[in-house]
Amino acid sequence: MQQFEITSEFIANVKNFVDEGDNASISKLLGELHHADIAEILDELNFEQSIYIIRLLDSDITSEIIAELDEDVREKVLRSLSSKEIAEEIDELETDDAADIIAELPEAQKEEVIAQLEDVEKAKDIVDLLRYNEDTAGGLMRKELIAVRDSWTVLHCVKEMRKQAEAFEKVHTIYVVNDDGILKGRLSLKSLLTTSTKTPISEIFNPKITSVKVEEDDEEVAKIMQKYDLIVVPVIDEMGRLMGQITIDDVVDVIREEADKDYQLAAGITQDVEASDSIFELTKARLPWLFLGLIGGVGAFLIMEGFKDFFKNYAVLFFFTPLIAAMAGNVGVQSSAIIVQGLANNDVKGSINNRLIKEMLLATLNGIILALFLFAFVWGYEGDPSKAFAISVSLVAVIIVAGLVGTFIPLFLNKRGIDPAIATGPFITTSNDIFGILIYFWIAKMILGI
Known part of the structure; x- marks a missing residue:
């Protein structure tokens, strides 16, 4: 079947037919479409127009449409339908989709809907499915077999x-x-x-x-x-x-939802949100990691403040601080992202020590290559090989530590049963910024002999 493309012209036609109450044209226009396409169309309409179409079409079609609707839209649609109307839709669905929809209803209405289902055996199956946590096999399965x-x-x-x-x-x-x-x-x-x-x-x-x-x-x-x-x-x-x-x-939905969650965790968002959520919900999801970043910034300030006398003689080191912090954060995120992806795909095997040794060797190689370039630049710009050497050696050390931290933390979290995706993004970036700056100034101070 060829994929249907929803255009602005098509949506405009649907809206016009609904506003004019042209039921025949609506049925003709939507009659041959897949229920997933109709659900996508309803997401583009206002609430009243969506309800009009749902009430117009047959239950064997609208039941599948309701199951495909965006959760927020579906919640509004279900609130507008009576328990009997919802039961009529549920009767047309397979038990797993039916249980998912009933689970979204208020407790009192759940009982009303189940009581009005025509298929008694199906009602029993749905009640059985509702006993399982939605994040388990029991919550995913269907009884039809x-x-x-x-x-x-x-x-x-x-x-x-x-x-x-x-x-x-x-x-x-x-x-x-x-x-x-x-x-x-x-x-x-x-x-x-x-x-x-x-x-x-x-x-x-x-x-x-x-x-x-x-x-x-x-x-x-x-x-x-x-x-x-x-x-x-x-x-x-x-x-x-x-x-x-x-x-x-059903498994494709799980994979997609997990990927969305991991992506948001990696971006520093602590709970599942969407762009359409309220400002309050978005703030709650973003603020914790932003606060962690603020604390990290304060920590970096305190470290730099402790080396303020050092800056008087080697002010050039101050100007390379953003570079060192950025490299530490980037290497840490790269390392943790590879590990998190490997854990998700079940590709990470063997001991943590072997993984850390491999990452250390990789970080050392990358660090040396980058340090050689940086050494040449600083020496050429400053004309002082000692400063160039101090900054370059510091960069190698920072990259090695960042790689080890980025590898160890997700492995450690996974061993403790915590989603390792939380290790990527702001968490790794902030921790490596602090470690990176501390290591940078400490090594530079030792090499330059102050």
Whole structure:
């Protein structure tokens, strides 16, 4: 299917049809579009126009649209709908999307919506899903799946599969369980088609299957599916019973959300925010790291103030302070970014000591190359090789320490169960600025003999 492009002209046409109450033109214009495209269109309309379209279109379409809406827009839409109207939308959704939407409702309304669902079994499944934390496999999974018993014959299996599949839009995998519901493996379509109808399923199913526990962290689920190239993974409980399945579309959302969170942490934003959030929310998210930067600046001032007599004889050192601080911050961020990326992709293996040694050798090589250039510049500019030597040696030392700090901190945080992404950005930059300036003046003072 070719990707649909939303233009300003198209949005203008939709707005005009809504304002004129031209329902036929709206239905014709939106009828062939994917629900994700319609959701994107509604994000461009005002609230009244969005509600008008949602009430106009059929529930089998609008339910998917509501699930795709931006969270803030969806919250407003749900507030405008009655519990009965929400239940009608929920009835059309798969259980994982239905549970996500109901979880956003006020407690009292959750019960009202669930009570008005037509499909009682689906209501039970949704209630079950709401018990799990949203950041776990249980919070990601859906209940819709095809499961057959290993005690059945192929003929019995096919009959039961037909019954189960009637209510499903897609069948990803055929799971095999025993009479207690414990996951035993998976069944291929080829096996069903090429085997006698009297053959027991126990003789043809594949016992090799990757599964995740219901309490598994959602990020770990994403790593497992990425590692084994899975488009779907079954979810089991502590006893090994099949509880549901997670599909790749849900994992893509997890990967995107984690990437957004890590990017914001690296930029010094302490909580998940968007550009459309209020000034108060944005301030709360940004201020802590900005305050850390302020403290770092005060620390750098105190260090420099302690060397003020040194500046009287070697004022040129003062003018290279921004360069030293910038190099320390840049090297630290580079090192931490590589480590954080490696931890996220599960590529960082081996001991911390080996990683630190490698980073030290890398930083030494980079530092020497940069120091040679800086030495030539300072000597040529100042005409004093001792000053050039002091500044250049300091630069090498600063780069080595910054590389080690940038490597060690994310590894240390990860060992302690803290998101290592917090180590990048302002945290590393500020700490390395302070260390860098202190090392710079200390080494320079030792070399110049004051």
